[in-house]
Amino acid sequence: MSEAKSKPDLNRPEKLKAFDRLLTVMDELRENCPWDKKQTLETLRHLTIEETYELSDAILENDLPEVKKELGDIMLHMVFYARIAQEKGEFDVADVLNGICEKLIYRHPHIYGDVKAEDEAQVKANWEKLKLKEKGNKSVLGGVPKSLPAMVKAMRIQEKARGVGFDWDDQAQVWDKVQEELAEFKEEIEQNEKEKAMDEFGDVLFSMVNYARFVGIDPEEALERTNKKFIKRFQYLESESKKDGKTMGEMTLEEMDQYWEKAKEL
CATH class of the missing domain: 1.20.890 (cAMP-dependent Protein Kinase, Chain A)
Known part of the structure; x- marks a missing residue:
């Protein structure tokens, strides 16, 4: 395996010091704050979802000071989860960080190995193939969270299918599919077939998400x-x-x- 080299980060000591400070503050809060002491993985879950949406809002508004703030909130949550797991004797933050590093190295053989990837499409294809080899991934679509919002889920499903070659050849074909689905939806509406119309409307949305993906637009x-x-x-x-x-x-x-x-x- 080849070793990838990166440019030296002159601010690395300060970053490590700041992360160590966060770990220290987390330990102190967990041991001394009545609210923090009561939290569990389950009670934090909905708060983390809220923080993620707040980060998303800040990104859409291009509000970088707010992005910085929300990233801090999310990092706190990640450290919080790891601290709770540590108390349970399951894992700690070092296990989490080493785990993601090992996964990234494994899934980037074009950087850390001898695999060639000339463009983004090849990188994504290699990524999905490697995921299938990992324990627990019996389906290409197995890694798509069930609780994702429907439009985001549609995008991820399509991206993963494309990663193994299941996709249209060009955007003209996708647009034809959009027109086909619109015609079928209109037909069911005109016949007052509400259940069938709902299915067809879902097909319309799915095909529109597909077309957006082809022309480089994030539908969400x-x-x-x-x-x-x-x-x-x-x-x-x-x-x-x-x-x-x-x-x-x-x-x-x-x-x-x-x-x-x-x-x-x-």
Whole structure:
């Protein structure tokens, strides 16, 4: 196995010192704070999910100071989980860090071994093949978390299938599939077949996620941008109509549209 070399990190001592400080603070909180002493893996779980979404918001807003803050919150949670596991005699933070290092080295044979990978697609393909060899991964799709939001899950399913060669050849084929699914959805709606229409609508969304992937768009981010845009414009409608003495729920659609069009100009 070849040894990959990296440039020396002149700030490494400060980084290690900061991580050691976090471990020390975690130990002190776990031993002395009534709230921290009561926490379990289960009680922290929903808090970690919340922190992850807050990090996602900061990234979408390109708010780097907030990204730094949220990364700190998530790192605290990771150290917290490891501390709890250490108390149970299962593993500690060193086991966690060494584990991820070993996995990264194993899954990057083009860096640490003799495998050749000329582009990102080859790297992803090698990654999925190596995952299949690992214990517990009987399916290419086995590593997709069941609790992922549906749109994110669709993206991950498609990426993993592509990693083993199961994918369309070009985006024109994918767009044709989108049109096909839209026609089938429309047909079921026109026939008032609600259950079948729901299935077809799912197919439409799945095919749209597929097309977004082909043209390099993250569908989850795209939809969230639209959500934020709608919220901003709707709140403008609320605030400006209130200034004019009008009440939401009592205005006509035409009146509201006037404010909406103004909001689009901002």
